[in-house]
Amino acid sequence: MNYCVVGLQWGDEGKGKVVDVLAEHSDIVVRYSGGSNAGHTVVVGETKFALHLLPSGSVRPNVSCVITNAVVVDPDVLIKEIETLAQKGITLKDRLLISENAHVVLDYHKREDQLREESLGKKKLGTTIRGIGPCYADKAGRSHAIRMGDLRNLEEIKAKLQTIVEYKNKVFAAVYNTEPISADRIYEKCKSYADQFLTFTTDTTEFLHRSIADGKSILFEGAQGTLLDLDHGTFPYVTSSNSSSLGMPAGCGVPAKMVDKFIGVAKAYTTRVGAGPFPTEQDNEIGQYIRDKGNEYGTTTGRPRRCGWFDAVAVSYSAKIGAIDEIALMHLDTLAGLKEVKICKAYRIKEDRGQKTEDRGQKTENRRETRPAEASRGRTTWFPANTAKLSQASPIYETLPGWDDDITEVNDFHKLPSNAQNYIHRIEEITGKKIAIIGVGPKRSQTIFRAEGRRQKTEDRRQK
Ligand code: IMP
């Protein structure tokens, strides 16, 4: 089986853990987009790993780890990550492959990211300042790009860096009035990257196709989340790559039809780091409760994450464009102790210049609910991935009773408090997707597998 695991919200859904659990049955794990802006936490026994660039499955010592073409590689971060794993007794020797066509994040990218964010003041995007956007911009611009395979020819890189750094320094001085950076210093770093990484650098597309032909099982790991996708997310408050599952085929050269199952990961609530619209945000004591209990602070930047209710409109959209087969719903334990829990099942969006926001599905629902025509105006169950529209959206909630019990030791769906089961069922009904995996804590063992999800739901109802 080949799986693709992808986030359905704004990142940090708990993909790291889902991937780690699935990697047990995989031969190869693949990172196909983004860079060290990602932060994946994996807990093995008592040891916690915070990974940024390596696939989360790399903590399993027997799997091959592949970083493909569309990933932007910061070799400084990669070196640190490899060392951290080595200190914990995990080696990547002979099992790491990096695409020769993956672009390299260099110091000037990080500098540019930081300077641009600072210059934007209140209008900043809230990036991770890892140089991701500037590196992808150079990739699209082509003439200033450096790829992993280029490290094979250091003479050429030396000449190229002179041109690039001269240009960057002119911009840094003219626009940001800052000190120049040294091309020689970056060249020295490139030399050391060549020493350390050329043995891992290869044609990963060929490797993946050969592996598929040999019947190996591959796990494709998404980074960030669908709503941060450059083309399909909440632009400009997005990352600079196709972080949805749509980015998988382009990112690694393997067609989506070679994937047997797409698993979408969502949290039982919603979080977002950085700026941008967030309709279900709870900037109040509920948000704080979730932040503290769920330890919602960024793995990469340490920033407190914005927290809010589960947004079924957003998740349904992500599931639709991502051809998601099943949902993994993480952090269900975090919601314990709340008197009531809410699911956003539609938005009301002020109609703009005669735009009709009502969709067909909603019309049927409104008829059923015999809503007055007035009340249904501007109501939609389709997520507008357009920031101007989305910032006008007010959530329409369904409120459900909460549960008090600690569920962190529960390993069977039927042993969950009935209100928690009910919460899961409602999310399944609203999104139309099966919730096959439920996370009740950070450890591998704190995972409920519910392969019979849908059938069980029907049975449960029959029993009622
Ligand atoms: P960048 O990817 O560093 O350019 O940041 C752009 C936006 O994406 C910011 O709002 C970041 O907080 C967000 N972002 C990038 N990577 C992640 C991630 O792994 N999890 C959550 N948010 C992310």
Ligand code: MG
């Ligand atoms: Mg993260």
